[in-house]
Amino acid sequence: METTSTDAHTAGGAPDLGALAVELRLACMRISRRVRFESTDDQLPPHQFSVLARLDAGVSTPGGLAAVERVSAPSMTRTVAALTQAGLVDRQPHPSDGRQVLLTLTPRGRRLLRDVRARRDLWMSVRLAELDAADVHLLAQAAPLLARVAAQ
Structure with missing residues (x-):
């Protein structure tokens, strides 16, 4: 199951570091992939x-x-x-x-x-x-x- 932005916080509002780590890693990887493949010369x-x-x-x-x-x-x-x-x-x-x-x-x-x-x-x-x-x-x-x- 993918983590969503609401999963990175506990009920009290303090960040769940494990969930935040997953969320940030996925977001950074997706951005990196999109930037790389949408704007790189095919050669x-x-x-x-x-x-x-x-x-x-x-x-x-x-x-x-x-x-x-x-x-x-x-x-x-x-x-x-x-x-x-x-x-x-x-x-x-x-x-x-x-x-x-x-x-x-x-x-x-x-x-x-x-x-x-x-x-x-x-x-x-x-x-x-x-x-x-x-x-x-x-x-x-x-x-x-x-x-x-x-x-x-």
Whole structure:
């Protein structure tokens, strides 16, 4: 049975943390899925988008990306190869470690990332515009809390 918003509270109004956890997890997963599938270029699978987003934050190595993405080194090697072949990622020799390469976004990769993010932001903005002011205010207050939970 799915949890509804009324299930997350006990009769006294205090939140039932277990029910709230289920409700938030389901809502976050559904939003993530909708944003990802309604606004992502068909040619860019979610795992490749994630790597582009990581590289937008700065230069990395395949091993570093594999660690933060929690995938195997061979899996990341395949992902990086596909992104490099598509002209979205550039590989450069590591200046001090000949066994490593440094990965950066190409201008094309940066443009694609910007465009996908813009479509995702538009999708979310349209949904937010459908809410009343009180709900938008609540979400504005909740957003930093959710970001903090996600960062843990």
